[in-house]
Amino acid sequence: MFTPVTLQDWENLVKNQLKTDDIYAILSKENLEGISVKPYYEDTKHQLKNLPKIEESTHLVAKFQEDLQDHAFAFLVQENVDYLSGKTVFVANKDLAGHITMSDENRYFSLIDVFENNEINSQLAEELLSKNFERNICVDASLYQNAGASITQQLAFALGKAKDLAEIFGAEILDKLVFKFAIGANYFFEIAKIRAFKMLFNQLSKEFNLDLIPYIFAETSLRNKAKNDEENNLIRSTLEIAAAMIAGSEQVVLAYESIINVFEDAANGSYYVEEITHQLAENAWKLFVELENSGGFVENLKSGKIAEIIYNQAIAEQKWVEEGKIKLIGVNLYPKLEKTKSVEQLYNAKEIKAVRLAEMFE
Numbered sequence: 001m002f003t004p005v006t007l008q009d010w011e012n013l014v015k016n017q018l019k020t021d022d023i024y025a026i027l028s029k030e031n032l033e034g035i036s037v038k039p040y041y042e043d044t045k046h047q048l049k050n051l052p053k054i055e056e057s058t059h060l061v062a063k064f065q066e067d068l069q070d071h072a073f074a075f076l077v078q079e080n081v082d083y084l085s086g087k088t089v090f091v092a093n094k095d096l097a098g099h100i101t102m103s104d105e106n107r108y109f110s111l112i113d114v115f116e117n118n119e120i121n122s123q124l125a126e127e128l129l130s131k132n133f134e135r136n137i138c139v140d141a142s143l144y145q146n147a148g149a150s151i152t153q154q155l156a157f158a159l160g161k162a163k164d165l166a167e168i169f170g171a172e173i174l175d176k177l178v179f180k181f182a183i184g185a186n187y188f189f190e191i192a193k194i195r196a197f198k199m200l201f202n203q204l205s206k207e208f209n210l211d212l213i214p215y216i217f218a219e220t221s222l223r224n225k226a227k228n229d230e231e232n233n234l235i236r237s238t239l240e241i242a243a244a245m246i247a248g249s250e251q252v253v254l255a256y257e258s259i260i261n262v263f264e265d266a267a268n269g270s271y272y273v274e275e276i277t278h279q280l281a282e283n284a285w286k287l288f289v290e291l292e293n294s295g296g297f298v299e300n301l302k303s304g305k306i307a308e309i310i311y312n313q314a315i316a317e318q319k320w321v322e323e324g325k326i327k328l329i330g331v332n333l334y335p336k337l338e339k340t341k342s343v344e345q346l347y348n349a350k351e352i353k354a355v356r357l358a359e360m361f362e
Contacts, residue, residue, distance in 0.1 A: 151190075184223060
């Protein structure tokens with residue numbers, strides 16, 4: 001039988017190892033998410049049940065190339081490919097939606113977002129909904145991550161877009177959505193992001209008397225990549241893929257090879273991840289409700305509020321890069337280049353666009 005260990009026992013051990021009584025000043029870290037992160041945990045008041053996936057994560061999703069046909073489970077296609085068999089096909093080009101040739105031997109999913117020019121393209125949405133896809137419309141939140149939005153903002157915006165679609169096309173559309181997220185460098189926070197969205201979307205679906213699990217398509221972030229650091233970019237992308245895989249996204253590269261797909265919720269039971277998951281979910285739901293009370297996602301998009309929220313967050317993040325609080329090897333840590341662009345040249349408060357943090361130094 002093990003002797004019980006109290007939190008005070010752990011604190012005394014850490015104080016002894018760090019040779020200081022002020023351990024929290026040393027171990028506590030700031031973050032741009034407004035999340036309270038303890039240096040260690042003994043328990044969490046938010047114990048989670050397993051957060052389910054829709055299906056096993058066994059897809060290797062690749063941009064279509066003929067010589068990959070025998071090696072990939074799934075393809076992202078931009079043009080008609082009518083000779084595939086036994087594949088999962090992700091349609092990524094809206095111009096293809098109207099004349100795609102479909103085969104009964106394949107599975108089809110849409111990665112086409114119907115939010116255009118600050119409004120919903122209803123004609124495109126109706127066209128996509130008429131197709132025999134397993135999932136017909138994409139709610140793309142990846143742009144917001146790449147533009148500098150916080151995790152809380154990404155989650156709230158994805159919820160807001162889904163809510164607007166449900167109000168126009170009916171609650172049944174919620175079960176026809178693919179949610180696309182870009183996974184950034186903050187490893188444990190990104191695991192928590194995907195887990196938090198599963199909770200949030202399920203909560204939203206219950207507002208419509210449903211009980212749904214989101215279908216999540218994850219891709220690596222553009223924001224933390226550097227033009228002249230291919231090796232570092234590869235390491236960054238690998239960690240991002242791992243975070244998405246552990247969080248339970250449906251399409252990630254390494255899931256089958258690593259057998260992580262046999263776990264329904266690999267991060268469950270981690271005090272650290274579960275606490276962050278709940279804080280992100282609570283903050284995102286609060287922002288979502290605020291946006292709903294001011295007209296919903298589209299109305300806030302039209303008014304410029306969404307762009308302004310992202311702009312302010314992106315500027316704060318870029319400042320942390322300048323100050324070295326966010327470290328990018330080869331960019332602001334052991335840099336190869338001098339600063340070449342200003343914040344004003346990179347960002348516009350009235351435009352949501354992807355900006356790489358390294359662009360300031362390239």
